[in-house]
Amino acid sequence: MKDKFLQEDRKEYTDVSTVESQRNDITLEEFPEGPYGSSLMSESLGKSSPWRVDQRTAHRFDYENHELHEGEVRDYPGQDVFDETVPDSVTKPQYPEEEESE
Template identity: 50%
Template sequence: MKEHKQPSYDDFSTVEKSHEYITAEEFPDGPFGSPVNQKLGKSTSWEEGQRTYSAFNYENKNLHEKAQRLFPGAHPVHDNPEEHEQNPS
């Protein structure tokens, strides 16, 4: 009988990175239906590599490569002209 080799797989980078990025609460007072005056924030300890998303950054930097900011006096883009792909870090 022929043996079937199990295919190996890896999670997509978005799945792997979703564990590292912490999203903000939907409501400023905490999750809907939570007790009043409950401590807000992350309920478990921080793991190495975890961080929060910034609301002032592009989620997918590859889509905005070489795009200049149009508002006068805007902060310069930190684009590396030598690289054409940026890994989420």
């Protein structure tokens, strides 16, 4: 598995987390297949360079910095990273403290 990653000299210390995020988070392309009506060249789709060890795709509806939003609940139930299921009743947000007391 390690042979699929780009070999690089890693330093003992890293940059600030925002710089590391710019370097490692890969955003999704809006139209990865090209403009409308163009011929589809499937061999050119996707990432053309090797992956770095810390690189990852960024989730579209997720917080960039999880440390700043740790423990906060979103307004819509089921949208939290730790909660993958959508509850049957979506009338009010469910907070972790309320679930434990029930």
